[in-house]
Amino acid sequence: MESDFVTYDKPPISYRERRFSRFLLFFEDLIKVPIFRCQHCGECILSSTGFVCSQRCPKRLRNGPCGGTRADGHCEVYPERWCIWYKIYMRSKFWGRIKLLYKINRIHNWNLERTSAWLNVFKKRNDAPVLFVCNDKEAEKLDDFKRQD
């Protein structure tokens, strides 16, 4: 099916696993909170957003800016703040990761809120991060936005 990236994930995670996940989250936070100001969505898409956390957007948009970015690149809701997607675009350009912005991020699974994103990648609940973008072939793979499992 063409629009497969909107399908639901696996059933809710068990209490045991969630506890373990919260334990891992402590270590993850030591890195992610100071550097990226992680919002604990549990489905990390940092690698497709130029390593700027898109969840800091007031609307928590995962697929690009809303139509309200101000002419100076600031947010429509908080004029003193940068539009987070403006920053994502600038940073992606800087790192040469523009092609990754074409990836459509799936509907957020709220079951994964406040769980360890690293464990979720390991358990194949979300996509593995793309750390290096070397050539066009890498980008072509992104067109296939089906789940990996």
Add this chain to the structure above:
Amino acid sequence: MILKDKINSGQFIVCGEIGPPQSCDGDVIRKKAQYFRGIADAVNITDNQTAIARLSSIASAKILLEEGVEPIIQMTCRDRNRLAIQSDLLGAAALGVRNVLCLTGDYQTFGDNPEAKGVFDLDSTQLIATVAKLNSGYLLSGREMKKAPEFLIGAAANPFAVPFEMRLIRLCKKIRAGAHFIQTQPVFDPELFRNWMERVVEMGLHEKVAILAGVMPVKSVNTLLRMRADVPGVKINDEYIQRMEKATDPQAEGVKIAVEIIQTVKNLKGIRGVHIMPFLWESIMPTIVKESDLRN
């Protein structure tokens, strides 16, 4: 002929826009509908525009259908989670609505209920994908439906906000998610719009979707100034503000500007129609369509 067939046949599309009232007075919609009947191919119905509670867009769509005007319901992600979105879409389809415009929605602090909780469970791209999935006969949970809706999916694009390249990327995403037509923000800077259209044509996107340029007739210079100050992401040329200031009859000048913009964008390559947004000024619609020779 329904909007889908009109878009497929390649004829020039004229869309209008109606803002429902802040009361339960359905006659307001009926009255406004007469300005669009036989003039516009379809009419957008805003969904709690600028985060102010209004008559529901689906209920207004039903009234428009009774009046013989084809509605395009706007669906925002601000007020609904994925359950409500699916049930509202199915309900709209059952009432005979065939077109939906998928939007993220203005942030709640812009309206008169700034203390409200914004939902934003999906974003507009994911909403488009959701409608596409419903069209294919499945609910989000993967359950197959006995009868699938046949929505024509619309999306919005803003050619005037920074970063410009990101806007095109987002347009690509929306098209890949399943959008059939695109309505742009109101054009008040034809030069910038032409540049954007050139990029769109370069990327070949105009062949995949029907792009309808937004045009907004304004009554007075105050509307323009307020829009420039309060509506982020709208770019207004100083030329238009000066012209509106100098004009002895601002309403006539507003119509003249709108007609000028329509005639400029009409001839651009890749433009398949216009979307006229007469904000609180629906009665001007017939005049504009007549003066810009959109209906021969």
